Amino acid sequence: MSSAALRIQKISGHSGPVPGQDTQRQQKVAKLIDTTTCIGCKACEVACLEWNDLPFRETVFDNTYQTMPETAWNYWNLIKFNEHERTDGSFQWLMRKDGCMHCADPGCLAACPAEGAIVQYQNGIVDFQQDNCIGCQYCVTGCPFNIPKFNPQTKKVFKCTLCSDRVSQGLEPACIKACPTGCLHFGTKDDMKELGQSRVQQLKEHSGYSNAGLYDPPGVGGTGVMYVLHDITNPEAYGGLPANPRVPLSVRLWKGPLKWLGNLAMVGGLIGVTMHYLRFGPKQVEDDKGEHE
Amino acid sequence: MTLHRAAGGLRILRYTLPERTIHWLAALTYCYVLLTGLAFYTPHLYWLATLLGGPPTSRFWHPWIGLLFFLAVLWMLRTWIADMRITSVDRAWGRAIDHYIRNEDEALPPVDRFNLGQKYFFWVMLWGGALLLISGAVLWFPERIPWGLRGIRYAAILLHVAAALLTIGAFIIHVYMGTAMVRGGFTSIIRGEVSPAWAKAHHRLWYERVTGR
Numbered sequence: 001m002s003s004a005a006l007r008i009q010k011i012s013g014h015s016g017p018v019p020g021q022d023t024q025r026q027q028k029v030a031k032l033i034d035t036t037t038c039i040g041c042k043a044c045e046v047a048c049l050e051w052n053d054l055p056f057r058e059t060v061f062d063n064t065y066q067t068m069p070e071t072a073w074n075y076w077n078l079i080k081f082n083e084h085e086r087t088d089g090s091f092q093w094l095m096r097k098d099g100c101m102h103c104a105d106p107g108c109l110a111a112c113p114a115e116g117a118i119v120q121y122q123n124g125i126v127d128f129q130q131d132n133c134i135g136c137q138y139c140v141t142g143c144p145f146n147i148p149k150f151n152p153q154t155k156k157v158f159k160c161t162l163c164s165d166r167v168s169q170g171l172e173p174a175c176i177k178a179c180p181t182g183c184l185h186f187g188t189k190d191d192m193k194e195l196g197q198s199r200v201q202q203l204k205e206h207s208g209y210s211n212a213g214l215y216d217p218p219g220v221g222g223t224g225v226m227y228v229l230h231d232i233t234n235p236e237a238y239g240g241l242p243a244n245p246r247v248p249l250s251v252r253l254w255k256g257p258l259k260w261l262g263n264l265a266m267v268g269g270l271i272g273v274t275m276h277y278l279r280f281g282p283k284q285v286e287d288d289k290g291e292h293e
Numbered sequence: 294m295t296l297h298r299a300a301g302g303l304r305i306l307r308y309t310l311p312e313r314t315i316h317w318l319a320a321l322t323y324c325y326v327l328l329t330g331l332a333f334y335t336p337h338l339y340w341l342a343t344l345l346g347g348p349p350t351s352r353f354w355h356p357w358i359g360l361l362f363f364l365a366v367l368w369m370l371r372t373w374i375a376d377m378r379i380t381s382v383d384r385a386w387g388r389a390i391d392h393y394i395r396n397e398d399e400a401l402p403p404v405d406r407f408n409l410g411q412k413y414f415f416w417v418m419l420w421g422g423a424l425l426l427i428s429g430a431v432l433w434f435p436e437r438i439p440w441g442l443r444g445i446r447y448a449a450i451l452l453h454v455a456a457a458l459l460t461i462g463a464f465i466i467h468v469y470m471g472t473a474m475v476r477g478g479f480t481s482i483i484r485g486e487v488s489p490a491w492a493k494a495h496h497r498l499w500y501e502r503v504t505g506r
């Protein structure tokens with residue numbers, strides 16, 4: 001989804017500086033998802049399909065409320081229903097709207113070899129540009145949240161765009177628009193953090209959720225999608241939300257020190273054989289014409 | 294027979310037509326996966342993928358051609374397994390490798406059809422190719438690896454690039470030696486023939502074995 005009005009901050013598979021980077025200040029935007037007021041109505045899922053013109057896909061019945069196990073290339077917004085048992089044995093629904101987290105330090109973008117297939121806008125939105133996507137799926141490996149999904153027919157990868165097309169026109173994302181309980185909020189990152197923190201305070205003081213907290217993991221530089229959780233100490237209970245997500249170490253090594261070691265080794269090898277030739281020359285065998293038998 | 298008279302004097306058949314064919318099949322497929330792989334390795338070489346028909350096309354063919362490369366190497370293994378075993382003769386040659394590097398070949402112990410360097414190159418390409426195939430299969434279908442086993446994906450990324458760099462190092466030396474350093478070597482893998490003098494100088498034990506002298 002290209003959005004010409006949004007300035008670009010990071011480009012995948014790009015060497016050298018990013019044109020126009022930091023020439024203009026833009027507010028970082030963020031989505032705040034309050035899991036404590038989500039009722040699991042899936043209006044956000046439907047709004048996402050509607051706005052992005054995606055067909056409804058087949059569901060899987062597994063005797064729970066979960067309509068499909070995870071997001072798909074044409075299903076970017078999925079509520080994860082988790083039947084949670086509290087320590088006192090009582091039951092609790094943990095419902096979490098799953099989708100791209102729009103990391104400040106995106107692992108998908110770090111892993112992507114295709115120039116311009118993944119961009120991060122100045123406002124923090126991480127967006128896939130399918131025109132430039134080569135279908136290698138390195139982003140699938142780079143993402144710590146299991147979000148990018150591959151379409152085997154078109155050989156392109158898709159995920160939530162944070163409605164970058166709407167945001168560039170001053171609108172809020174479609175899911176926010178559809179939420180009937182007001183558990184979804186959209187605004188600047190600073191405002192959303194403040195709102196999230198005040199909700200966390202409220203939960204602690206009035207609802208007895210002493211472990212309530214705001215999920216904005218620092219391992220990926222913070223995220224453009226934040227959660228208010230009843231229990232910040234156990235994010236895994238919300239359908240596998242990682243406690244401390246990071247860009248995989250192997251991606252970091254591969255794109256960092258190993259690449260430079262590899263470059264050195266390859267260039268060193270070429271220089272080495274050239275120097276060998278200059279110093280020692282070829283192995284020439286004198287043809288003994290006497291050998292006529 | 295392996296020895297025959299040609300316009301320039303006696304010639305010995307070093308590589309049969311099937312051997313040359315499989316060598317060049319492996320060489321061409323390796324070059325393709327090398328160039329497309331380098332395009333995905335660094336943005337500075339991404340233009341290689343554009344030259345080779347566009348990045349999505351390169352990405353589509355890279356694993357298939359890689360598979361073809363590995364099959365070619367397996368065929369080589371079948372053809373050359375007896376010739377590629379490392380023997381005590383090779384180990385003695387290996388201890389004197391300094392002389393080989395300095396072109397003091399007369400000081401080297403005689404070797405059979407392949408010397409230790411050639412054998413190492415073959416085994417590096419075979420095992421490197423196997424590692425590339427295994428890690429490449431993971432990179433080809435990452436979504437088939439369950440999320441709980443994603444450590445396999447992370448390992449595959451490192452393994453693929455490490456094995457690739459290993460084969461690239463071997464490949465640089467192989468191409469240099471086959472074209473510039475060992476004169477007569479390149480013609481032998483094109484037309485299959487070498488002169489008796491060449492055979493005696495580089496592979497005396499093989500020369501004696503095939504000619505019976």
